[in-house]
Amino acid sequence: MKIAGLIVVLLCGCLLIYGTVDFPEWGDPASPASTHVSPYYIETTMEDTSVPNIVTAVLADYRGYDTMFETIVIFCAGIACIFLLRTYTHQAPETRLYRHIPTGIILRIKKGGKLPEDSTDFERVDLQWVPYDLIIKTACRVVVPFVQLFALYVIAHGHHSPGGGFQGGVILGATLILYAISHDLRTTIKRMSEKAVILLSAAGVFIYASTGALCLLFGVNYLDYSGLAAILGVDPVSARSHGILIVEIGVGVAVMAVMVSLYYNLSSVGKQDEGL
Amino acid sequence: MIQQLPAIIVVFPLVMSFFVVVTGLWSKRICFPLVVTAISVCVLSAGIILSSVINQGPIHYWLGGWQPPWGIEYFVDHLNAFMLVAVSLLSLLVAVHSKRSVEQELPEKRSQFWSLFLLLITGLLGITITGDMFNLFVLLEVASLSGYALIAMGQKKAVFASFRYLVMGTIGASWYLLGVGYLYIITGSLNIANLSELLPHMYQSKTVLVGFAFILVGIGIKMALFPLHAWLPDAYTYAPSAVSTTVAPLMTKVMAYVLIRVIFSVFKPYFSIEEIPATTILAWMAAVAIVVGSIYAIAQTNLKKMLSYSVVAQIGYIALGIGLANRFGLTGAVLHIFNEIITKGCVFAVAGAVVYKKSACNTRELENLYRKMPFTMLAFTVGAFSMIGIPPTLGFFSKLYLILGSIDAKQWVFVGILLFSSILNGVYFFRIIQIASFETPMPDYSRGTPYEKVPMDEAPLSMIIPMQIMAAGILIAGIFSADIVSTVIQYVIPEGF
Amino acid sequence: MVDREKQYSHQKQSQPESNQSSLKIPPTKKSRTPFLLTFFVAFATWIVLSGKFDLFHLTLGIISCLIVASFSGDLMLSDTRKKGLPYQWLLFIQYLPWLLYQVFLANIHVMYLVFHPKMMELIDPRIIRFKSRLNREMSHLIFANSITLTPGTITVFVSIYGDYAVHAIDEKCGQSLPGEMEKRVAKILGE
Amino acid sequence: MTWQLDHIILSLVIILALGAITVKDLLGAAILFGAYSFMMCLLWAIMGAVDVAFTEASVGAGVSTVFFVAAVFRTTRRTKD
Amino acid sequence: MNIVSTILLICGLLFFTGGAVGIIRMPDFYSRLHPAGKLDTMGILMTMTAVALYNLHDFSIGTVLSSLKIILIVAFLFITSPTATHAIVDAGVRAGLGPWTKEETKEENDLAT
Amino acid sequence: MDTVFFYSSIYLSIIMAISLYRAVFGPTILDRLIGVNAIGSKTTALLVLIGLIYHRVDLFIDIALAYAMLNFIAVLAASRYFQKRKGLYDETPRD
């Protein structure tokens, strides 16, 4: 098996090397890839969209349709993960650990025992429970707001510096993951419930798709943000720039929600009670 | 508004899929009507697009208002438009058909199911309509990802089958992407129309050759062409019946459509016929696929598994038609794509109905089925006839064109294989029909009354009607196949054939 | 080695007054101070990050800061007492140069160890335990991280009652703990 | 001008890829895969693809490693190859 | 200014070297963390200061802000790096990894001889 | 000055290869984790240096900052595994 695999792989590699022979030189400014389509983007971005970051402009405007489906792919993964893993059937509660908050005593409640579910004196803790780690928790609490602010900054400044909706969304999702890692999954779910996550992921993608659809109402093609000029009250070029920003916000929201939902489901196998 | 239809046909089900998820949080009952509305809009707009293409010629739609080599273009010609109608119509029928079986198999996750279903349809419609190589990749991933998830929720073995599908599918998509990269490095363009203008100057280049090979292999994996079909049978067999009814007719056929696009639109036909013997290799692989698929299908005892192997064989037919690379062959291939979509939809829908009633579809469960579920089996009989190629059905005509094409190409082996495979098809479909028509297979003498009357136990109406429509569609399309060829398919044939 | 049983037993001891600060009970009355403080700190950070002072970007900044403050305003400053906050920051900034100096010393020491050819003979890893009198989360954080940054020591374990276990790379490093650093940290947060 | 740096990082990438698939422990493989994506991020920064580098930094470091660890946590670390 | 930042940069690289060599040379997990956790933080502090100083040579509000951002990275690392080190140590303790001490090696040597 | 930055970044990448030794061959997983952590902190510095080589340091700072933040998360997640599964070599059976 291994040798057969190696042979297949080597054959594939030889084919690839064979194809490499006619490649243009690495970094050649006169190669077809650099001379056919891309000069148009580089030279007209400022006039068309007034966005200095060419990648953002191409991503969200010239090829905005790709990006919409990229967001859909992420959304699809989120839904797929919920579809595959989430368990809704409530089994009889297994063994659970509770901490009595005023005294710090840990109670182990076996199957069938009475659960102090609604009491404020008790706090549920994970079965594979880690004692209160002061340093990590406090450090994460200090760090999380800054990282969130940074993520929002990345989303908002996608026009001028690297970054944009996707990167910011991932970082924003990562802060919630960080919170979940440093505290535990239930605390995070209290802060951001599962319903909210699903709603946000759909809302983010909806912002993108409906921004495009709004353009249809003004008689221009789908995703042609210059049609939004009438609503936004600016000239078509700035309308494109603002359209890109709106779309990036949609991407950010969707990606954040999906990343969080993926983490919720992967780390708890769909039970969403205790995680990593 | 009519100019905007190419965008609406893809975006409307997309937006609906978000609504389905969100409404599913509160009420699962609204999901299904939303789905039907979404797909109905698709059918409607696909119909309008088809008529306008037939009357006014191909449509170019620039997304974002950017001109093609820079922006993304939707390009709708006769082939696309007809594919759009077929895909959306079939998905509407399947959606109605699978309402009950979804309620039975996945009661709690209906909203996610329908959302993923809509995303799958969106992906397939998008693949069909797009005119951009990279956009095709992204849409392909949308369709595939939702497909993986949907397949995995079937029986116990489905998860592992779906995992294998995922791994192979990702390799296929990656190779497609790699091939597109090879074309991009040498031309600098991603638009199909633009590529077909730029490429002819570079047919000698090794890069183009390797890129072409990788695109072919990538699509081959996705469409389960013979040596690369390993993922298909398990995945389609163990999937939930609603999913196999959707994925089996549509997924591989849409990829076959992409294959036609790549070979005849992106590249000029003489490249794949004369510069490299791609079509010849394809034809021979297809011939092997037909024989092997049919033989495997005979050996199966599970109806769905048999049909899955039949998919492998039928993909062989389509690939053979493409590989013959002449007028009749290509006509046969396109006609067979339509035939496959509608017939496989019909046959898998029957399997779904049987699973709904009997919760399995092994050979034992099929006994006495003509008595128990007469309407269902009527549809199955029509579908089986079309698979075998018995005259008034569409399958007969598509095979006829394929045979004519083989004769035209003077490939007598292929003629033999086509005829032989029809016999093989006959063997396995007639075996099912025979089993299903047994009066009482194992007379139960212990009870004293050997010929007990079998009660009728038909599937619900929401399943029967779509199946009957599909069966009728097979016959009608068969009768009017000459019209289909003259209004649609003759424009598909590239120049020089 | 940290004795795991001991950790658990610490949890079980009941010390209500320090529990109030460290074990989170849902706060009964909502104070607006954390929200405002987070907002202003976030806005200052935004200014540094953004570097754009036109109205559009500043509006975006205010919206972002509002989102952050409303979403996680209770995280960063849950433990800070209202009085004398600017003064604390001043003290913290005063603390930094000393810390940097200590960190520098630590690094020179570790560098010396690393590049010494007879390193194996010089180092003598051990775990040191002591009890600190700090009792607030933030001061524990600062103290523990300072320990980790300074001469040859790494905080292995801190309990909420101030029991420290520290891994020291040689004998000399561990001797100075808790020592001066604790006093300075205590001074910052006014303990 | 930066090709030397490019080559060094490329070589490190290959080592890490080999490491990630040969390690006989899934958690180790996940961690090494994280390091692999760090290197990829660096590589793209060197080639001037800032946005891609940013994406890879956020995805590779922040999310995909965590997903791998979560998946390994919920399954097993054992592997035969 | 250039000279100062070059010197700082070289110092930083020296610290990085120390960290890397220390990771290789140290005998056990806990002692490896000393160079990894400390020297790298110091190295980053040095290099970032060098870059921030160098960045200031054409003085404008933009460069000042980007230098401040660089300082922000350092500040951030001063919170996270010790925390990460602590997390790793804690993981080691909970995983049951005993620290290497001199006594053990001595005993082993005694046994060997 | 450019050459200084260029050679220091090359030097840094070579140092990175040394830490890589620990990451690839480390006897235990925690050693690998240390190696990866060390690589991460060097990467942060290297990113800024590359920014200087391109004369666009303001763009690269964002990446470095994001990097510093997210590397922390990855290390925390990996060490969290050991805090919950208390076995370094063999693991306790699932709940």
Added chain:
Amino acid sequence: MNDLVAVLISKYNYWVYIILMMIGFYAIITKKNLVKKIIGMNIVQTAIILFYISIGAKKGATLPIISHGHDAVGHAVHASDYINPLPHVLMLTAIVVAVATLGVALALAIKIYRQYNTLEEDEIHTRIREQ
């Protein structure tokens, strides 16, 4: 000989991407462990991304972010000054697709582990046969 070295150096990126592709592909084919397969899959995807980014590289050009920003609409922008942005855009999409695939693949792997209590392919096959 010098030519060979020149080719080796000038197309180093392409060689490395081929090697990475082969490594990933090898892992997918021969490794029995599902998570290893997923890692191999990801390596293949990153290899392709490396290939695309190498296409976009341009000697003597700077980052695809126009440096003088808003105040220079009259300022002519020359295409040769900036790196080709299109491959970057495409690859952003490809990275996102890779993450999405990773999420679904890991979910499937977890589900498989729940069912068969193993992640090794051959053991799963024997368990399937036993059922």
